[in-house]
Amino acid sequence: MACLVVGGLLLSLGLGFLELRRTTSLMQVEMTQRLGQITQNLQAALGSLLAQGSTRDVQEALHVYLRDPWLRGIRVTDSQGVLMEAGSWDPDLEKTISTVLTVSQQGLAYGTELDFSTRTMVRAPIMMPGQVLLLELWVDGPAVMGQLRARVISGLTMQWLLMGALALLGLLLMRRWFTGPLSDIVQLVKRGSGAEHFYQLSQRCRGEFAQLAEAIGGMLTRIDATAQCLRQRERAFEDLYQFAPASMLSLDAQGKVVDANRRAAQLLGLQSERELIGKVMMDFVRPEDRARARQTIDRLELEPLTRCELRLNAGSRMLDVLLECTGVRDESGALRQVRISLLDVTQSHQLQNELAEKGRLLNLIVDHMSDAILLVDKHNRVAAYNQKLATLLRCRVDQRLGTSYSTEYFWNDLGLLDAELFVKRMNRSKPTTPAQLVSVLPRRSVYSLRRHPCA
Secondary structure, three states: OHHHHHHHHHHHHHHHHHHHHHHHHHHHHHHHHHHHHHHHHHHHHHHHHHHHOOHHHHHHHHHHHOOOOOEEEEEEEOOOOEEEEEEOOOOOHHHHEEEEEEOEOOEOOOOOOOOOOOEEEEEEEEEEOOEEEEEEEEEEHHHHHHHHHHHHHHHHHHHHHHHHHHHHHHHHHHHHHHHHHHHHHHHHHHHOOOHHHHHHHHHHOOOHHHHHHHHHHHHHHHHHHHHHHHHHHHHHHHHHHHOOOOEEEEEOOOOEEEEEOHHHHHHOOOOOHHHHOOOEHHHHEOHHHHHHHHHHHHHHHOOOEEEEEEEEEEOOEEEEEEEEEEEEEOOOOOEEEEEEEEEEOHHHHHHHHHHHHHHHHHHHHHHOOOOEEEEEOOOOEEEEEOHHHHHHHOOOOOOOOOOEOOHHHHHHHHOOOOHHHHHHHHHHOOOOOOOEEEEEOOOOOOOOOOOOOOO
């Protein structure tokens, strides 16, 4: 708006200057023509009146022509001096006049123009019987120029007033239809107002600004709904993270803990998960297992999920844990964080070791028994047998594991003397439990079937 106002002022000044030049040129031509006509009229009128000797009529005629503001003085002189004069005639007037125009009976010479920058004296002869009188008129050029300037300035003032009124009207209209609604929208945006305020503004505005305010309100409504959904998901994820059955840690690119849940703090022997923030995760790993942990994390560049088993120092305890790693990546696919799940498998390892030890002891007992023992599962397949039975069957300990158990064929390799009686006894002893131990006693004439519970 300021640019428009300044541009309008400069344009009006330029137009005013051109108007002054044009008016000056036209006024010079017009004044020159009028001056020639006035001079000729005065020559004729004064010549007639002076011939009649009517001095009073001559004075009245002179005063009539002095009504023009640019014509300041008129006088008639002869060889003796001034006969009569009217207007302003100072003693030093002729010293200030720099231009003298001579008008003949036929008028001004062609191409002659008044100079408004200086005072001009116009002289014309009056032919009388027996003598020649001299008519003198002086024109105040600077006064004429001042009048022209005043006229142009007055015109410019009117133009400026009109432009100011139009500009004020334009400002009011812009304020009413453009600037006001736009300013209201900008203020609401700066204050971070909600969608309801924009809907209210759309009711007060009209046209495109009402549509704009309504569109912004709709956009804010959708943003609020999306933000609410994101907050709900964030709370759900936070609850899932904090109350997960496994211990959870989030590491940055330097391997420092940036987030942890309560189970991780409990696993590592700390009072709160806040105590883990900022600590290096590798400090909890046993020195001999740190290389394995780093390799597991480095494999995330190639695999989405990696895992390994290692040992951690949890205060004064040492824990066996199952470590699972997954990566959190940015939009470009670069690894931004590492999310780690820790599962305590210490008791599981202890139970496995105990079971393995008990199994080893049981195998020692079974393998060193004098009886040949066969274990058949519920699907009637060979589950296990000891070394004594393998020796009798002349096979390896694991050769017949998983094969179907049949009394007609399985015992053929024993070379029994009374095989039919043995098979009949075995057929009468069908397994009724999930597994059955069959004991074969060598070098005896009587064979017995003994049931034994098994795991």
